[in-house]
Each structure stands twice: as C-alpha cells, then as structure tokens.
Amino acid sequence: MDRDELLCKISPEMEQYADSILEMYNAPFARYIGIELVSLEKDRCECSMELVPDLMNSMGRGHGGALYALMDHTFAILSNTDAPCTGQSGETKFYRPATGRITAVARPINLSRSLRVYSVEAFSEEGKLIASSTYTAFVLQR
Numbered sequence: 001m002d003r004d005e006l007l008c009k010i011s012p013e014m015e016q017y018a019d020s021i022l023e024m025y026n027a028p029f030a031r032y033i034g035i036e037l038v039s040l041e042k043d044r045c046e047c048s049m050e051l052v053p054d055l056m057n058s059m060g061r062g063h064g065g066a067l068y069a070l071m072d073h074t075f076a077i078l079s080n081t082d083a084p085c086t087g088q089s090g091e092t093k094f095y096r097p098a099t100g101r102i103t104a105v106a107r108p109i110n111l112s113r114s115l116r117v118y119s120v121e122a123f124s125e126e127g128k129l130i131a132s133s134t135y136t137a138f139v140l141q142r
Contacts, residue, residue: 048103
C-alpha cells in the first residue's frame with residue numbers, strides 16, 4: 001500500500017500520522033501473512049486477513065497463532081499512531097473456530113502517559129465473535 005491508498009483508509013484527523021501508520025502496516029510479518037488495514041480512526045482500527053491454507057491448523061480451521069497475530073497487529077497499528085509503543089501483555093480468549101476472512105477491531109480502554117490498554121475483537125465474515133483480547137502497550141517516548 002502506498003501513501004495515497006493509505007489516506008483513503010484513514011480519517012482526516014489521522015493524516016498527520018500517515019508515515020508511522022504506513023511503517024506499522026508494512027511490518028514484514030504482517031505483510032507475509034496478509035494482514036490488510038481496512039480503516040483507522042482516532043479510537044478505532046480495523047484490519048482483516050484471509051485464512052489461507054498455510055494459516056490453518058491440523059483440523060482445517062484458522063490457527064490460533066494466526067488469529068492472535070491479526071489481533072496483535074491491529075492493536076499495534078492503533079497504539080503506535082502518535083507515539084512509539086511496545087506491547088507489554090496480551091490476553092486472548094477464543095470462542096469459536098475461524099475460516100475464511102476474519103476482521104479484527106481495536107478500541108482503547110484506557111490511555112495514560114505510560115500505558116495504553118486496548119480491547120480487540122475478531123469477527124467472522126458473518127459477524128460472529130471469534131475471539132477477544134485485552135492488550136497493554138508501554139509508551140516508549142513522546
């Protein structure tokens with residue numbers, strides 16, 4: 001994705017952070033497994049990913065690690081927009097098996113000077129909740 005494509009996916013208030021968003025989007029691992037940015041606003045980030053055969057478990061369903069990666073990267077994009085952060089912890093609960101295209105949505109729960117806490121939910125194409133997480137990021141600098 002180039003800068004012009006990115007600007008079509010983010011809200012006007014996020015345009016000032018386009019360079020850091022593009023850098024997060026282009027993380028090699030995220031590109032490798034096919035994570036796509038759907039939309040980004042100040043308090044919401046949505047990403048999606050197709051569960052291709054290489055991302056399946058032995059039962060033919062989405063591997064938990066693939067779902068976690070999508071949720072983690074969605075959180076990372078939102079938490080790193082205005083200041084560099086690093087993930088401190090993440091707790092995930094899985095509710096049902098996943099196949100096809102999955103979407104993750106991250107929203108802030110609490111933001112302070114040094115810690116940021118987010119809720120991230122993953123949904124099936126039918127809109128069913130697949131998994132939910134709580135992630136905490138440590139703010140490295142301002």
